[in-house]
Structures are given as C-alpha cells and as structure tokens.
Amino acid sequence: xxxEGRNRASAQSPAWLEELGIWLSPSLCLPWGxxxxxxxxxxxxxxxxxxxxxxxxxxxxxxxVPIGAVVVRESQVIARAWNQVxxxxxxxxxxxxxxxxxAQNTVEDWRLDGCTIxxxxxxxxxxxxxxxxxxxxxxxxxxxxxxxxxxxxxxxxLQANPPLNHQxxxxxxxxxxxxxxxxxxxxxxxxxxKGEEGGSQGGNRVRR
Amino acid sequence: xxxEGRNRASAQSPAWLEELGIWLSPSLCLPWGxxxxxxxxxxxxxxxxxxxxxxxxxxxxxxxVPIGAVVVRESQVIARAWNQVxxxxxxxxxxxxxxxxxAQNTVEDWRLDGCTIxxxxxxxxxxxxxxxxxxxxxxxxxxxxxxxxxxxxxxxxLQANPPLNHQxxxxxxxxxxxxxxxxxxxxxxxxxxKGEEGGSQGGNRVRR
Numbered sequence: 001x002x003x004e005g006r007n008r009a010s011a012q013s014p015a016w017l018e019e020l021g022i023w024l025s026p027s028l029c030l031p032w033g034x035x036x037x038x039x040x041x042x043x044x045x046x047x048x049x050x051x052x053x054x055x056x057x058x059x060x061x062x063x064x065v066p067i068g069a070v071v072v073r074e075s076q077v078i079a080r081a082w083n084q085v086x087x088x089x090x091x092x093x094x095x096x097x098x099x100x101x102x103a104q105n106t107v108e109d110w111r112l113d114g115c116t117i118x119x120x121x122x123x124x125x126x127x128x129x130x131x132x133x134x135x136x137x138x139x140x141x142x143x144x145x146x147x148x149x150x151x152x153x154x155x156x157x158l159q160a161n162p163p164l165n166h167q168x169x170x171x172x173x174x175x176x177x178x179x180x181x182x183x184x185x186x187x188x189x190x191x192x193x194k195g196e197e198g199g200s201q202g203g204n205r206v207r208r
Numbered sequence: 209x210x211x212e213g214r215n216r217a218s219a220q221s222p223a224w225l226e227e228l229g230i231w232l233s234p235s236l237c238l239p240w241g242x243x244x245x246x247x248x249x250x251x252x253x254x255x256x257x258x259x260x261x262x263x264x265x266x267x268x269x270x271x272x273v274p275i276g277a278v279v280v281r282e283s284q285v286i287a288r289a290w291n292q293v294x295x296x297x298x299x300x301x302x303x304x305x306x307x308x309x310x311a312q313n314t315v316e317d318w319r320l321d322g323c324t325i326x327x328x329x330x331x332x333x334x335x336x337x338x339x340x341x342x343x344x345x346x347x348x349x350x351x352x353x354x355x356x357x358x359x360x361x362x363x364x365x366l367q368a369n370p371p372l373n374h375q376x377x378x379x380x381x382x383x384x385x386x387x388x389x390x391x392x393x394x395x396x397x398x399x400x401x402k403g404e405e406g407g408s409q410g411g412n413r414v415r416r
Contacts, residue, residue: 085318086318089312089313089316089317089318090309090312090318091308091312091318091319091338091341091342091343092305092308092309092338092341092342097300100299100300101298101300104297104298104299105297108297109297110293110294110297110298110299111299124337124341125333125334125336125337125340125358125365125372126333126334126335126336126337126338126340126341127334127337128333128334128337129332129333129334129335129336129337129358130299130300130334132333132334133299133300133332133334134299134300135299147370147371148371148372150333150337154371155363157333163355163356163362164333164356
C-alpha cells in the first residue's frame with residue numbers, strides 16, 4: 001500500500017481505529033469480505049506515525065504543544081514520549097528527547113543502531129542534534145517546519161556528515177494532514193483562550 | 209581586572225588554588241601585602257570557567273570526555289554538571305544538557321532569564337539548540353570547536369534569531385589553554401590505551 005494510499009485511507013477510517021493508530025483502506029468491504037489491500041500494515045510508516053500521534057494527543061490533553069514521538073526497532077515500538085516542556089518545567093523535554101532517552105534505556109546503550117524515530121513534527125536543531133548523537137538509521141516526521149526545522153526545513157543537521165559523525169535517512173510528510181491539524185487545533189484554542197483572558201498571560205504557555 | 213589579565217594570572221596560580229577555581233594575580237605580593245589587583249574576583253568569567261573545569265575533571269576521572277558546565281545567576285552557581293554519556297548510557301547527557309535541566313529545577317521554570325552558562329568546550333548543535341530553548345542571556349565557553357561547534361565554530365545557532373526564538377551573548381576562549389589541555393590529555397591517554405589493547409575496542413569509549 002502506497003503512502004498516498006494510506007493517507008487517503010486514513011481519512012475514511014473510524015475515529016476509534018485511528019486512535020489506535022490503525023487505518024483502513026477505502027476498498028475495505030467488510031463484512032462481506034476483506035481485500036488484500038485492506039490488510040492493516042503493522043510495519044508501515046503510517047502505522048508508527050499513528051502511534052506518535054497517540055502520544056501527541058496525550059500532550060494535547062495536558063495542554064502541551066501536541067507533538068509525539070516513538071522509537072521503533074525491528075518493527076516494535078521500544079520507546080514512546082510526548083512533549084512535556086510545561087509538565088516537567090524543562091525546555092529540553094521535547095518528545096524526541098524523551099523518546100531517545102527512553103529508547104536508550106530499553107537497549108541499554110546510547111547507540112540506537114537499526115532504530116527509526118517517528119515524530120509528528122520536523123525536529124528542531126536541539127532534537128536533530130540529539131538524534132545524530134544517538135545514531136538511529138532513519139527519521140520519519142509528519143509535518144515540516146519550514147521556519148525552524150533541522151531536517152531540511154530550515155537547516156539539515158540530520159544529513160550533515162561530515163562534519164557531524166552520523167547521517168540519517170529522512171522521510172517527511174507521513175500523515176502530515178493529521179499532524180498539522182492537531183497543531184493547528186491546539187494553537188487555535190490557545191489563541192481563543194488568550195483572547196478570553198484579555199491579556200498575554202496565556203501566551204507563555206504555548207511554546208516549543 | 210581584565211579577562212586577559214585573569215588568563216595571565218591563571219598561569220601563575222598554584223595548582224591547588226586553580227582546583228578551587230581561584231586565580232591569583234601575577235602582581236600578588238603576599239605575605240608582605242596584597243595589591244588591589246590581587247583580589248580574587250569571584251564574579252569573573254575565569255572564576256566560573258574554573259568551576260566548569262572542576263566539573264570537567266570529574267568527567268575525566270570517570271573516563272568520560274572531560275567537559276564540564278555550570279549555570280550562574282546573580283553571580284551564584286545554580287547548577288553544575290559534567291559529561292555523562294557513558295555513565296548514563298545516554299548520548300544526550302552532555303554537560304550542558306544536564307546543567308540546563310538542573311538549573312531549570314533550581315529556578316522551577318524552563319526560562320533561565322538572567323542566567324549565564326559556562327562550558328569548557330564550544331557547544332554542539334544539540335546543546336546550542338537546548339540553550340536557545342532555555343533562554344539564558346549569555347554563553348561562555350573555553351575552547352572552540354571549529355569542526356562541529358554551534359556557537360560560531362561550524363554554525364552559530366546561538367545567534368540565529370530569527371528564525372530561532374532567542375539570541376545569546378557569546379564569549380569564547382576563557383581559560384582556553386586549560387580546557388584544551390584537559391581534552392588533549394584525555395584523548396592522548398585514550399589513544400595510548402587503545403594502542404595497548406591492540407584493537408578498536410577502546411575507541412568506542414571515547415566520543416562526544
């Protein structure tokens with residue numbers, strides 16, 4: 001199933017299935033029969049980005065900028081995390097940073113050989129720099145960040161070897177619409193809240 | 209006392225005083241009297257870089273690449289850390305990252321307004337990105353990293369506003385000789401150890 005196909009499929013999946021990170025094909029014809037195309041691909045980029053989106057929704061629920069990440073090795077999620085800057089009062093607590101550290105705990109090594117990190121938004125310079133240090137083989141992100149992204153949006157630290165010591169494969173735009181939609185909804189609500197408060201107090205809560 | 213003066217002074221201070229981060233002026237004339245120039249400046253860049261060097265020596269003792277950092281606010285050290293990549297099995301556990309997180313714990317906020325971070329080596333892209341997120345007013349480093357530094361050595365993320373959201377004052381070269389010497393000694397020993405082992409096993413231990 002192509003990425004485009006998965007994205008189209010996603011738009012037709014029931015919300016509760018999407019919540020589980022599962023997308024159904026438009027050609028699905030249950031209960032009369034299931035075409036080969038309707039198989040749920042549990043190893044696809046869309047599936048794992050769905051898992052990262054689940055993390056992002058946890059951030060949303062906690063009034064954090066909704067960004068989530070998972071680290072995958074041999075088609076298994078070995079770490080998952082959501083942006084917790086406000087929760088932990090730590091500006092470095094981006095989803096990618098927490099997921100990388102959790103993955104390193106899982107593999108008991110700082111080298112994430114053979115791993116892929118999925119994140120709902122293009123990594124910032126801090127996170128891209130951290131990814132290079134941890135050496136996963138691949139980075140997959142949802143929506144690009146043309147202003148400050150460091151996976152090609154603004155600069156590309158993930159493929160700057162030399163001088164950096166490692167280089168990752170990069171795939172962008174996986175479930176982009178869902179990832180963008182979640183962020184847009186969050187900031188729309190935050191602006192509305194700020195407007196209601198009639199001042200700038202609420203503004204500081206929304207960052208990343 | 210000028211920074212140049214302090215650096216000169218440093219070369220003439222007894223080792224045990226340097227260990228405490230204290231440098232004496234060359235014009236010191238104890239026990240017959242102390243000139244005004246001999247006052248120990250406990251608010252100077254050299255003093256705080258000495259504190260960062262103390263942290264770096266802890267890294268050295270733990271067989272970590274010897275880099276240390278402290279965060280200072282209102283002339284007080286509010287956080288200190290040394291590189292612990294191997295100790296914590298976490299490639300993101302650079303001295304700056306740990307010091308920033310510790311400082312945020314101290315001030316109970318992710319914003320390090322009014323703070324200065326001192327680090328013995330120019331920050332890498334990950335650490336420079338993290339510093340920008342935490343918003344200290346100033347970054348002071350010891351030795352430059354022309355290959356991969358992100359405070360002007362290779363790129364300059366600390367002064368890339370826009371597109372990034374914050375900009376720091378940057379001062380490099382404070383106690384540069386001491387900072388370089390510590391790193392050179394460490395890598396010289398590591399190479400010798402690797403040679404003795406007759407293979408590449410030891411090589412993986414030396415990174416950052």
